[in-house]
Amino acid sequence: MAKKFYYDSSNLLNATITAGTYSSGNFNASGVEVTNEHFIIDHSLSQAVTSFDDEDTIRISLTSSKAVDFITWYMSASDAQSLKFYYSTASASGLTEVASASEGDLNAGWNIETFSSQSKQYWFVRADNGAVDNITELILGAVLSFENQPDIGIATQEIFATDLNTSLGGVEYANKRHEPKTTWQLNFSNISQTFKNNLVSFEQDVTNFKKFVYYDDSSYHYVRLDSPIKFTEVAFQRFSASLKLREQLS
Numbered sequence: 001m002a003k004k005f006y007y008d009s010s011n012l013l014n015a016t017i018t019a020g021t022y023s024s025g026n027f028n029a030s031g032v033e034v035t036n037e038h039f040i041i042d043h044s045l046s047q048a049v050t051s052f053d054d055e056d057t058i059r060i061s062l063t064s065s066k067a068v069d070f071i072t073w074y075m076s077a078s079d080a081q082s083l084k085f086y087y088s089t090a091s092a093s094g095l096t097e098v099a100s101a102s103e104g105d106l107n108a109g110w111n112i113e114t115f116s117s118q119s120k121q122y123w124f125v126r127a128d129n130g131a132v133d134n135i136t137e138l139i140l141g142a143v144l145s146f147e148n149q150p151d152i153g154i155a156t157q158e159i160f161a162t163d164l165n166t167s168l169g170g171v172e173y174a175n176k177r178h179e180p181k182t183t184w185q186l187n188f189s190n191i192s193q194t195f196k197n198n199l200v201s202f203e204q205d206v207t208n209f210k211k212f213v214y215y216d217d218s219s220y221h222y223v224r225l226d227s228p229i230k231f232t233e234v235a236f237q238r239f240s241a242s243l244k245l246r247e248q249l250s
Contacts, residue, residue: 004147006112007212009141009205010066012041022057022126027092034058040125042212045074045136045222046250053131060123060140061091069117071099072110072213073125073138079106081130085113087120095124103129110213110220114143139213144202147195148188153183159246167196183249184214185225193237203229211248222248 019034020027033052037058049058071085082103084105086095099113100214157181163175191199206212206225214221226244 002147002216004215005144005202005212006070006072006139006215007025007141007144007202008139008208008210009201010068011058011063012140013043013210014063015041016061017041018059020057021055022124023055025093026096027057027059027095027124029059029092030248040073040093040135040138042137044250045069048076050138051131052127052133052135054127055213057124057126059091060125060138061124062140064121065121066140066162066214067087067117067119068123069139070112070114070143071138071140074110074114074136076134076136076142077141079134081102081106081132081134082128082240083132084126084128086124087118087162088122088124088127089120091122095185100128106132106134108134110121110222111222112213126195128245141205144198147192150186151189153237157185159182159183172173179249180210181249182221182223184213184216184223186243186245188239190234191239191241193239196231196239196241199229199231199241199243214245221245224226224248242245 003027008161017038018029019037020029021033033056034047037048039047078102083101084097085099087095087098098115158180160180161177166172208225211222211224214223223245226246230242232240
């Protein structure tokens with residue numbers, strides 16, 4: 001499989017989150033049904049949605065219709081229940097199922113469902129057949145698949161975040177501010193105009209503000225873009241590109 005970025009191209013951070021219930025293809029808003037539903041798009045993996053019980057549903061109202069071709073959500077721990085995902089052109093009716101995660105398929109870490117692109121304003125997450133306790137974050141948007149692998153020699157580096165000080169007697173002591181973070185340096189020596197355009201659109205969406213998911217062919221990583229992407233034209237409509245990613249701990 002190709003390396004990928006799963007990122008918010010739907011202006012999700014400005015969406016309106018509403019709790020309610022599901023019934024026969026309709027959404028019924030109710031502020032008492034789910035607790036901390038706003039944690040689902042708070043850009044943090046540290047706090048989970050709570051009281052998300054059977055048939056409870058969270059509506060995500062985007063600012064306008066946006067093209068979406070994946071849903072990814074983070075579980076702080078695995079869960080034995082199931083989830084269903086819907087979209088609609090209306091705020092409370094005509095819910096159409098677009099993806100689901102069956103019982104036993106809610107795994108700790110990032111879970112991803114892809115589908116044919118749908119341009120809709122209203123998206124819904126339903127707890128199906130039992131309470132779901134451990135959702136901490138969700139992203140809707142576009143998948144950016146690399147058209148070719150980065151050059152051999154992807155550079156990785158650890159940021160230790162340890163402050164070292166030396167006493168008057170020459171003894172070193174340390175303060176550890178957080179766990180180490182990994183950085184990745186990805187270089188492409190020859191990419192097409194199309195892939196360059198896709199990277200530019202991606203960069204304009206996320207800048208160094210939005211967190212996103214980097215799939216490296218084997219694992220999913222929660223990251224930020226650490227610096228602007230550098231492009232160099234190497235031939236007519238062919239470019240080199242250099243990207244740096246920084247791991248996010250939460």
